[in-house]
Amino acid sequence: MIDQVLIPLLKIVIVLNATLVAVTYMVLLERKVIAWAQSRLGPMRVGPYGVLQPIADAIKLMIKEDITPVRADKWVFTAAPIISMVPALIVYAVIPFGPTVSLFGRKVSLYITDINVGLLYIVSVASVGVYGIILAGYSSNSKYPLLASLRASAQLISYEVAVTLTLVSVILMAGSLSMVEIVNAQYNQHVWFVFAQPFAFVLVLIGGLAETNRAPFDLPEAEQELTGGFHTEYSGMRFALFFLAEYANMIVVSSVVTTLFLGGWLPPFPNVGALHLLYYVPSWTWFLIKSFLFLYLFIWIRATLPRYRYDQLMRLGWKVLIPLAILNLVVTGIVKVMLM
């Protein structure tokens, strides 16, 4: 009973809460890092060094008036933020934060579940998240959001193809779709896949930026062009949900890239005997450190790069990323067969 129900339930609660806290603090991190990049201080007023800013933000967003435009499609307008938030959260079900460890004399795995189509599950759930953006744009019954949601649907579908094709070559390396098995494969093959599949790594990173609508691919929410894009008409908590979903997606992408390419919970050089002492650090710490690196990279990119234009974005996706992904897949296949 405890193993069947209680522990999974506890894990879900912990992961969900940790994610939500992480997401709110991602907002602060982003503001701080960008501020430092721009020789500013960022939020400083609420709490020491602004550490309580997310709480203030949350309170502000919750007590703000929640406006529904008169001519909006009310049901869809209400559902859209939820639709974009839910996939971002349920993806965490298969992300392994660590291996199976013994805790209080009980074997506990540091992931909610390990299904044999784990990676495919992530990709497919993420592909549902696009509905949130499309429906938000459509239901607002306003022109800028409509343009944004047309942009978003085209962008997300295109980059999904590129990312999924790239992931296939990683699956080819690991020989499994299960996230835990992919990490184990990196241990058994004595190499993090970032070294075995450098192209795939870069492609997934670029595709991940585009999938999460981050700069330089943040066209659906380009404030300077579309006055905020798909969430122009949203306010209050519903706007906050979109905001949080974007950050939750960022964390998902970081976690997935960490798992697939940086060996997940494995310490650096896991097979080198001399560095065995690194195993004394809890495995999930490594996972969090690596994910954090990617989050930092995302923010850094946002502070540095200008935005792509719509046609350039599509050209990059279809004419550069997808052919490269296919090429990478073919080369991986050939090498794999030759090594066999």
Add this chain to the structure above:
Amino acid sequence: MAQAIAFYFIAACILGFAVLVVTTRDTVHSVLFLVLDFLFVAALYVLLGAQFLAAIQVLVYAGGIVVLYLFVVMLVNLKRPPEAHEDPHRRTKLGFGLAAAVLLELGAIAVYGSVNPAAPMPATPAIPVSGNTEQVGWLLYTSYLIPFEIASMLLLVAMIGAIVLAKREL
């Protein structure tokens, strides 16, 4: 028992949303119900032990094809309701009649089935040791290689066709 409850719940949702897809006035709502319907079909596949197919169902159907529908619905922002014009030659009654006949037949089968129950489904649906994905992949690339290649050709042709149709200047 749990499986039966799951089946009836999922089946009810599938049929319910399917009815909503067909009856809803607003096309966008209809598309949304279609997505929900497909998600429940995916759940049904999981129940049948076809996890790979379930993932594909969500990825391709819900995340791909229906987005395309939504895209088209948004492009075709309608000024007048599409149902305004009525074709006198249309045989709507025939459709309902046909449906009623088949429904009657289904009822008969259901009654017959409850009287003479068939062999139950295998208790834990087929998850071979090697895993569902491997099994499907193996079949696709050995016994069904030629159909697989033909399907890929079909998709290529469809892609070109769609581009030609949607492109403004040829």
Add this chain to the structure above:
Amino acid sequence: MITPVHYMLLSAALFIIGVVGVMVRKNIIIIFMSIELILNAVNINLVAFSAQLQNGIGQVFAIFVIAVAAAEAAVGLGIILAFYRNKETINIDEMNLMRS
């Protein structure tokens, strides 16, 4: 207990809903979606038999059906878009260029 008959009944019912949609609705996009429902009904059947027979062939065919559905949706929606640009309608009853 759940038997293959249950799955077949579900599948048949879904099929019928799809058929009624095709016959009754005039919005061509909804008709296309009804066709998707029909294809899904077929898939449910295939997967149910695949589970019953303990082999993956049914699932392989379901994958082919999905591929065909994708192709159908791409071309079909392309036609709808082209037609809409021409005639500003998506009412199937007004699509009678080839009739008289």
Add this chain to the structure above:
Amino acid sequence: METQTVHHGAMFDTNELVINMGPQHPSTHGVLRVVLRLDGEKVVDCDVVIGYLHRGIEKLSENRNWTQIVLLTDRMDYVAAATSNVGYCETVEKLLQLEVPRRARYVRTILCELQRIASHCLWVGTHAMDIGAMTVFLYAFRERELILDLFEEFCGARLTYNSMRIGGLPLDVPPGWAKKVLEFCTIMEAKVGEYEELLTHNRIWLERTKGIGIISGPEATGLGLCGPALRGSGVARDVRKDEPYAAYDEVQFDVVIGTNGDTYDRYLVRMEEFRQSLRIIRQATEGIPEGPIVGKVPRLIKPAAGETYHAIESPKGELGYFIVSDGKSTNPYRFRVRPPSFCNLQGLRRLVRGHLVADVVALIGSIDIVLGEVDR
């Protein structure tokens, strides 16, 4: 004007989408309103609507005496107020045939060039922000702040300076000011490199600006474009060189021109103007002569009947004043400004046709307008 027809396929046609960009839009730089007719994301045509910031400065000026008008010119191009002041004062001096002391002319040159840098800072920041590079904005504002400090020290104000008097300066430069200006030049030189590092060779920046809004030299002249927008198309028209005013005939500098006339060239021209301005400031500050700061101005300014046009090179382009005096009253009979932003804005319609929505904001940025000056 050449009308560029957007090609429609005979068979497939979608209806156009009309969207209203502004007057409240993040990247219209104030209260510009652009009504765009879109085909998908492509701009078929656009209509520029102005007047949301009209305060009737020209008419007001006809009811103020000559000295009071200086204050009104501040409110035109409010990011380069000193330049407007200088332009007005020089026009009246020309009308009065007044000799301005050399020291005053040198200080005017320094102030004008500082204003050019401040204005270009604001331009590079907002232009980059429009295209999505947010960091340049804050970097540029950081340096603009230094210029505002210099101005504050000189005249006490940070935005609307009222820093000029007919016949010279209101007050002499504070002690040590020249040294601070030179220090600023050293800082700024390094910082311009910093902006360029972020943008000039950035792939995305190149893709977003190269080949966008190409306009040839003759066409740009025909549309009445001026300033960097014109020089970007390869026309070496610069009032500072062609009709030198203040102390521009005594300093060395180059007129920067582009080759292709696209957004990128206009960007490069302004970036190089940063350096040229610094060069001018250096020379002027080092060579600033001693002497009086105000010429022999009559107690009651009452120019003889007549009219005059005088133009200077403001950061945005040719800023001209046309003033008619009836010789009887102590205020101008007719006062008319030729604002560079207004003339450059005329080119927008020609520039955006056939481009995408995202390019519209890039193009608005690249012609560098200030709505205070457009509407007056």
